[in-house]
Amino acid sequence: MTRPTTTKILVDLRIALVQLNPQISQLEQTIKRSWTLLNNIPKGSKSPDLIVFPEFALTGYNFHSREQILPYCSDSVSAKGPIFQFAKQVSKAFNCYTVIGYPERVDDGSDLSVLYNSAAVVNANGNLVFNYRKSFLYETDKEWQCEENPEGFQTFPLSFLQKGTDLKTGEKVDVILKTGVGICMDLSPYEFKAPFNDFEFATYHLDRGTELIICPMAWLHSSSLTDAEDKNDRGKKMLIKENLKLNGVPEYGSQGDFQINFNQNSKPDRIRMDSEFVDKDYDKLNEPDMTNVNYWMLRFLPFLNLPIRNNWLQNNGDVLGQIMEMNGTKSYMGATQSDPWKFKGKNALLAIANRCGVEDGTTVFAGSSGIYKFNGEDTHESDHIDTTNESVYLYGNMGKGKEGVLIRDVEFEIDR
Ligand code: GLN
Structure with a gap:
């Protein structure tokens, strides 16, 4: 019997993240600012292979009713309208994939069209190649009767021509990456109620061997007012207002004060920070919110090295098996019954494009x-479940409060 042989392929990609502060009813201005920003990105041989925009990148996020959001929704079947037009132009201008979050309506010709919180994946020819719908909804999504993705989490193939190197022969090869999209709340426990340790999104993608994970987000800073009582608390709103003033930005946050971060050689280790480090203040807008970044890493725990998993297997192999059966997963917190760490020896790339700015004076x-x-x-x-865990390499982060673009050349290995 011949064993199937696997080949290691080194994948080289240039990825750009665009961080925007879109405000509701300012679609045109946001598109205009996006182009000003995008014009800093090189074209031709140095152009990125993938550009990722945030969740609801151009429309703003805090819609409070179906009526309010309807005029901003795009129909994914015709793939027409200003948002698709923008995505197609970006893809063609930079000869790349564009991933962009937008409110989707599935038209049935009546007022009853179903609404989703979606991300379009557009290829270099300007064709929509995949449309992902948010599976786990946040409270705000429910205000406009957004529906959950009926398919749940998904993977799809994304092909990159001549972006791989066969490590045995040194030859350049085409690669088709197993890709997944997660929109913001998808990373959280379902409804904030599911057991935290189920890590539904990360587990799904670990089980399927996803190689490229793309996350358009409108993730909140911890200074946000989220429950109804706080949102109406004038004193608390005033604190946000005064803090924004202190940072020299208007009540909706900074716009057009761009942070262009193409520094490929920036020392990633500088921004590793222990999760003991808690910084809840909304200030230093040029610097990343490490409390949040650490939280995102925590939500990817199944992908992180944790030596303690060896003990779980020795002591609780049966319990692990029972939980996996109950959850319908092939792993639990990164472990299987035969393998303390399913991800060991593999690589996966994660690109998170989150928005910035403030909406409603509360978010x-x-x-x-x-x-x-x-x-x-x-x-x-190390058993650290934060950015100090060295099984995650940090290519770079944007600041918390500035619009801008981050570009990095990434390298990771896949098995074929
Ligand atoms: N869990 C996310 C947060 O708290 C959800 C926000 C979203 O889905 N846009 O920010």
Whole structure:
């Protein structure tokens, strides 16, 4: 019997994240600012392979009714309207994939069209190649009767021509990456009620061997007012207002004060921060919100090296099996019954494009868009579930409060 042989392919991609502060009813202005920003990105041979925009990148996020959002929704079947037009133009201008969050309506010709919170994946020819719908909804999505993705989490193939190198022969090869999209709340426990340790999104993608994970987000900064009582508390609103003034930005946050971060050599280790480090203040808008970045890493725990998993297997192998059966997953917190760490020896690339700015004087977005590689290395003896865990490589992050673009050249290995 011949064993199937796998080949290691080194994938090289240039990824750009665009961080925006879109405000409701300012679609045109946001598109205009986006182009000013995009015009800093090189074209031709140095152009990115993938550009990622935030959730509801151009429309703003805090819609409070179906009536309010309807005029901003795009129909994914015709793939027409200003948002698709923009995405297609970006893809063609930079000869790349564009991933952009937008409110979707599925038209049945009546007022009853179904609404989703979606992300379009547009290829270099300007064709919509995948449309992902948010599976786990946030409270705000429910205000306009958004529906959950009927398919749940999904993967799809994304092909990159001549972006791989066969590590045995040194030859350049085409690669088709197993790709997944997650929109913001998808990373959280379902309805904030599911057991935290189920890590539904990360587990789904670990089980399927997803190689490229793309997350358009409108993730909130912890200074946001989220429950109804706080939102109406004039004193609390005043604090946000005064703080914005202190930071020299208007009540909706900074716009057009761009942070262009193409520094490929920036020392990633500088921004590793222990989760003991808590910074709840909305200030230093040029710097990432490390409390949030650490939280995102925590939500990807199944992809992180944790030596303690070896003990789980020895002591609780049966319990692990029972939980996996109950959850319908192939792993639990990154472990299987035969393998303490399913991800060991693998690589996955994570690109998070989060929005910034403030809406309603209550919702402060966290920005801090960033690119990460889970390297599958268990050579470090740390059980830290934050950015100090060395099985995650930090390519770089944007600041929490500025619009801008971050570009990084990434390298990761896949098996074929
Ligand atoms: N969990 C996210 C947050 O708290 C949800 C926001 C969203 O889905 N846009 O920011």
